[in-house]
Amino acid sequence: MVHQMSFGKRVVKTTCKSCHGGCRVIVAVENGKITHIEGDPESLTDGTMCAKGLASILEVYNPNRILYPIKRVGERGEGKWKRISWEEALDLVAQKIKEAIENYGPSSVAIGQGTGRGYNRYTFRFARSVGTPNLFLPAHFCYGPRLATFGITVGGRLYCDYHGWGGEYPKTIIHWGKQLEITNADGEMAVWFLKALEKAEYFILVDPRATRLAARALWLPVRPGTDAALALGMMNVIINEGLFDVDFVENWTYGFERLKERVQEYPPDKVAEITWVPEEKILEAARVFATHKPGCIQIGECLEAGNNSTQTLRAIICLMAITGNIERPGSMINWVPPDTGPMEDFALEVPAPKELPIGADKFRLLARPPFAMCHVETMLEGIRSGKGPVKVMHIQGSNPLVCYANSKAVLEALLKLEFLSVADLYMSPTAEYADVVLPVAHWLETDDIYDMHPRFFVSAIQKVVEPPGEAWPDNKIYNELGKRLAPQWWFNNVEEMLNYQLRKAGITWEQFKSIGVLAKTGKDQVYYKYKTDYWKKGGGFDTPTRKVELYSTIMEELGYDPLPYFKEPNESPYTTPELYKEYPLILSTGGRLPYYFHSQYRQNPWLRELQPYPIVQIHPETAKKLGIKDGDWVWIETPRGRIKQKAMLFAGMDPRIVVAQASWYYPEKPGPDHGVWDSNANILTSNELPFDPAMGSTTFRALLCKVYPVKDGE
Amino acid sequence: MIFVDHERCIGCYACIVACKMEHDLAPYPTSPPTAEPKGPRLIRVFQVGPEIKDGKVYQYFVAISCMHCTDPQCMSACPVKAISKRVDGIMQVDRDRCIGCKFCLWACPYGAPQFDLDGKMMLCDLCFHRLQEGKKTACETHCPARCIYVGAPDEISKIMGQRAASRIEKPRESSLVA
Numbered sequence: 042m043v044h045q046m047s048f049g050k051r052v053v054k055t056t057c058k059s060c061h062g063g064c065r066v067i068v069a070v071e072n073g074k075i076t077h078i079e080g081d082p083e084s085l086t087d088g089t090m091c092a093k094g095l096a097s098i099l100e101v102y103n104p105n106r107i108l109y110p111i112k113r114v115g116e117r118g119e120g121k122w123k124r125i126s127w128e129e130a131l132d133l134v135a136q137k138i139k140e141a142i143e144n145y146g147p148s149s150v151a152i153g154q155g156t157g158r159g160y161n162r163y164t165f166r167f168a169r170s171v172g173t174p175n176l177f178l179p180a181h182f183c184y185g186p187r188l189a190t191f192g193i194t195v196g197g198r199l200y201c202d203y204h205g206w207g208g209e210y211p212k213t214i215i216h217w218g219k220q221l222e223i224t225n226a227d228g229e230m231a232v233w234f235l236k237a238l239e240k241a242e243y244f245i246l247v248d249p250r251a252t253r254l255a256a257r258a259l260w261l262p263v264r265p266g267t268d269a270a271l272a273l274g275m276m277n278v279i280i281n282e283g284l285f286d287v288d289f290v291e292n293w294t295y296g297f298e299r300l301k302e303r304v305q306e307y308p309p310d311k312v313a314e315i316t317w318v319p320e321e322k323i324l325e326a327a328r329v330f331a332t333h334k335p336g337c338i339q340i341g342e343c344l345e346a347g348n349n350s351t352q353t354l355r356a357i358i359c360l361m362a363i364t365g366n367i368e369r370p371g372s373m374i375n376w377v378p379p380d381t382g383p384m385e386d387f388a389l390e391v392p393a394p395k396e397l398p399i400g401a402d403k404f405r406l407l408a409r410p411p412f413a414m415c416h417v418e419t420m421l422e423g424i425r426s427g428k429g430p431v432k433v434m435h436i437q438g439s440n441p442l443v444c445y446a447n448s449k450a451v452l453e454a455l456l457k458l459e460f461l462s463v464a465d466l467y468m469s470p471t472a473e474y475a476d477v478v479l480p481v482a483h484w485l486e487t488d489d490i491y492d493m494h495p496r497f498f499v500s501a502i503q504k505v506v507e508p509p510g511e512a513w514p515d516n517k518i519y520n521e522l523g524k525r526l527a528p529q530w531w532f533n534n535v536e537e538m539l540n541y542q543l544r545k546a547g548i549t550w551e552q553f554k555s556i557g558v559l560a561k562t563g564k565d566q567v568y569y570k571y572k573t574d575y576w577k578k579g580g581g582f583d584t585p586t587r588k589v590e591l592y593s594t595i596m597e598e599l600g601y602d603p604l605p606y607f608k609e610p611n612e613s614p615y616t617t618p619e620l621y622k623e624y625p626l627i628l629s630t631g632g633r634l635p636y637y638f639h640s641q642y643r644q645n646p647w648l649r650e651l652q653p654y655p656i657v658q659i660h661p662e663t664a665k666k667l668g669i670k671d672g673d674w675v676w677i678e679t680p681r682g683r684i685k686q687k688a689m690l691f692a693g694m695d696p697r698i699v700v701a702q703a704s705w706y707y708p709e710k711p712g713p714d715h716g717v718w719d720s721n722a723n724i725l726t727s728n729e730l731p732f733d734p735a736m737g738s739t740t741f742r743a744l745l746c747k748v749y750p751v752k753d754g755e
Numbered sequence: 756m757i758f759v760d761h762e763r764c765i766g767c768y769a770c771i772v773a774c775k776m777e778h779d780l781a782p783y784p785t786s787p788p789t790a791e792p793k794g795p796r797l798i799r800v801f802q803v804g805p806e807i808k809d810g811k812v813y814q815y816f817v818a819i820s821c822m823h824c825t826d827p828q829c830m831s832a833c834p835v836k837a838i839s840k841r842v843d844g845i846m847q848v849d850r851d852r853c854i855g856c857k858f859c860l861w862a863c864p865y866g867a868p869q870f871d872l873d874g875k876m877m878l879c880d881l882c883f884h885r886l887q888e889g890k891k892t893a894c895e896t897h898c899p900a901r902c903i904y905v906g907a908p909d910e911i912s913k914i915m916g917q918r919a920a921s922r923i924e925k926p927r928e929s930s931l932v933a
Contacts, residue, residue: 078776080897089899092772104786222765222900231899235765251805253765255812319810635767646782646792647775651768653791693805693812709788 054081054557055503056491058158058484059093060638062225063491065558066090068505075101075485075506085498085560086232091225092636096647100483101506105467105644105708107480108510117456118474118713127511130477134435135525137460138171141433148396148430151420153177155439156639159491163519164437165388170527174398175415175431179444181407182738184227185414186345189406189736190354193595196576196583199361199373200228200496201337203237207370207568212333213243217357218268219341220252223635228494229339243329247271249629250658250700251693261326262695264317265629266347266610266743272356273607274312275327276363277304284331286365293571294362296592303604315607317695331364335371343631343742348731349608350738351406355593356605362589368569376497377567379559380546384492384499387542391530399423399430404737405599416737417445418728421454432459437515438481442471442717443640443706446726446739447681464518467644470706473713479518482508488535489516490542490553498560501553601735610743611730617745624679624745626663630722631703631741640704655705655720658691659748667748674751677701679744682724685751699748703741757881757892758911759818763902766816770798770894770903777882777893781872795869797821797879798894818894818903821846821867821879832862837876845883850875881905
């Protein structure tokens with residue numbers, strides 16, 4: 042909606058995509074310039090906004106924005122560029138993709154994207170339309186395991202019901218490796234959770250650190266990488282003490298007796314030893330969750346970034362199931378989508394390519410339709426060795442040099458590509474090594490339908506101002522590239538494409554702009570859908586057995602353990618005691634922050650001011666032993682390399698753990714590297730340590746390291 | 756007055772940036788970007804803890820801005836009478852008179868005085884331009900934790916009293932009696 046307020050002044054309602062969230066906002070424009078941004082009080086998020094959204098104005102007017110398509114004229118990384126037209130740029134990218142497909146086959150093309158910003162469906166559609174199975178996403182260690190394990194266990198994604206639309210709010214909320222209050226990631230919003238928290242009776246926080254809400258929680262200080270044991274231990278207590286939901290288990294789950302047998306291997310005293318969580322807390326948490334219902338569990342990405350991601354999530358979903366916390370109001374819900382239907386259909390309607398993605402033979406759950414994705418580390422190794430299929434890569438909004446394990450190895454792979462094109466707002470360290478860089482428009486400069494995760498709403502992102510230079514929105518770039526390569530799947534223009542996506546709701550893009558949000562809330566949401574024909578005629582869940590599969594028939598079919606289990610992290614005091622002697626601290630990389638999102642926003646001064654340098658949290662006792670004071674620069678070292686971060690003394694965790702921040706580079710430092718080798722946690726991580734066998738997840742959150750002060754001059 | 760509920764604050768810093776945006780404050784984007792950009796913060800967020808005592812975690816966050824004191828120490832300390840109080844109680848600074856001596860910062864018990872790029876003092880103005888239109892302050896509007904209240908002391912007193920009253924029945928700490 043656009044209101045004409047007075048001459049030169051306009052107000053536009055749109056949707057923020059500074060993170061995954063999708064808060065509705067009102068933007069004021071005066072004489073063509075954005076003067077103000079504010080939360081829309083009528084929005085689903087009550088007119089609130091976060092630091093990142095509020096700082097968006099500075100993204101539009103940031104002089105470091107890429108303005109024009111550019112083509113490399115020097116060596117890769119030399120920083121010598123020539124401005125080219127969009128026509129030339131798109132023709133070149135399309136030509137390289139086409140040639141690669143003709144010369145080497147469709148699998149020689151990798152299409153990459155980073156964290157979702159609501160254009161995931163375009164990325165998937167583009168890859169499918171071009172015919173390549175090799176989608177280059179961080180999904181195998183971020184959200185992908187949730188997608189897969191919810192899918193095979195329950196038939197669809199489950200979200201926490203913080204809304205009370207079914208007449209009940211959660212009595213017990215568990216946040217498991219999650220800081221939703223500051224991240225708003227993966228389909229849930231801090232505002233909803235914080236409101237529900239006021240109404241909850243119990244809040245359980247499972248996290249190695251006492252994060253922001255720890256003082257209000259029953260805090261389980263779990264050892265990084267041992268969450269599966271904790272979940273299995275909780276189930277041991279719940280099942281053995283007869284606290285499980287008998288009705289739901291008997292009528293709606295499959296494999297209970299076998300799960301019961303499995304959890305006998307995880308008595309609470311053994312689990313306490315493994316997880317470092319005191320036994321009485323395990324007992325309390327288990328009993329509370331089982332008896333104070335409804336309950337919900339918010340799962341965080343850190344559970345997916347390890348060598349046992351699949352079984353960890355499987356265990357937690359089983360915990361939801363045996364307590365009957367699925368589809369009842371206030372528990373875990375699969376949302377009924379808005380009238381548009383799931384926006385992912387826009388991707389799925391293009392048939393999947395015949396060839397399987399790289400890594401499909403090993404990581405069979407990752408390769409399972411409908412969201413089959415390639416195993417990135419295997420793909421990159423194939424590029425480095427020359428033995429893999431990928432020769433050409435297009436990246437739309439991702440910074441692999443910063444965000445994937447072992448940055449050195451990532452760079453080696455990128456340099457070996459025959460062609461690399463990158464679309465971004467800024468010259469990230471990855472963009473600096475590209476052959477062609479395409480300038481992307483900010484959400485304040487974009488028209489699109491915002492759908493970050495299939496949940497109960499979609500909302501209109503309405504362009505507020507023209508992008509600087511010749512920057513184009515992601516959807517336009519995809520459409521124009523798509524038209525050159527697979528015109529039968531793409532559209533004359535973006536508006537046509539948007540109209541097409543809205544057709545099931547019976548509205549056009551113009552109409553949607555005025556409507557703003559299409560949501561199914563309140564009485565439009567349906568609970569206990571498994572008792573209706575919603576998924577299966579005659580009732581049931583969308584699984585092979587029509588039940589919630591505690592014993593997963595699909596895992597069995599794929600050749601994996603159908604029941605969850607615990608496995609020690611690759612590097613730990615127990616699995617690698619020799620390594621532990623030299624690297625005596627447990628390292629987690631990637632604790633989240635409210636003012637950054639992965640590698641984004643280091644060049645936004647309102648946000649950078651809040652924390653200009655990366656921080657590593659060290660327990661005061663540990664720091665004292667190492668001669669480290671609060672604020673000292675320290676080296677963090679693993680067998681892969683070392684980085685510098687600033688020490689923050691933090692008493693809220695076990696002294697044997699340190700938590701470094703992830704995704705740091707310094708845009709103010711000269712290109713091409715922009716300080717990516719200084720403080721980036723992926724100098725420390727490994728692309729070779731064993732991956733999760735089903736999803737191929739990489740280990741970011743449970744490694745071993747040593748820490749020591751930075752000496753003068755270093 | 757502005758009240759920030761430390762039991763609800765989650766240390767997300769949205770209030771700081773909301774205020775920056777509302778008042779168009781420094782720092783501004785530069786090319787290349789600045790490593791340590793700095794500007795005035797009319798509201799500031801502080802973390803206390805965590806400290807673990809007897810297995811309990813003590814940690815909270817709170818945001819503090821100018822308290823718009825009834826008897827402002829900054830006003831007494833200012834040598835050039837640049838600081839005054841509006842009829843509605845909101846503090847204000849005459850930046851033409853301000854000599855940037857920073858003595859007000861010595862005097863303020865809350866560290867509220869901020870200094871812009873020109874060295875002159877800036878204070879939280881309680882977004883009176885918004886209050887006049889019946890809107891809430893920028894910080895209160897955007898806080899996802901709903902922990903900022905701007906209102907008269909008796910209103911705040913009522914809110915806190917209500918909360919305390921509801922706690923008599925429901926203990927804060929979770930402790931299961933099996």
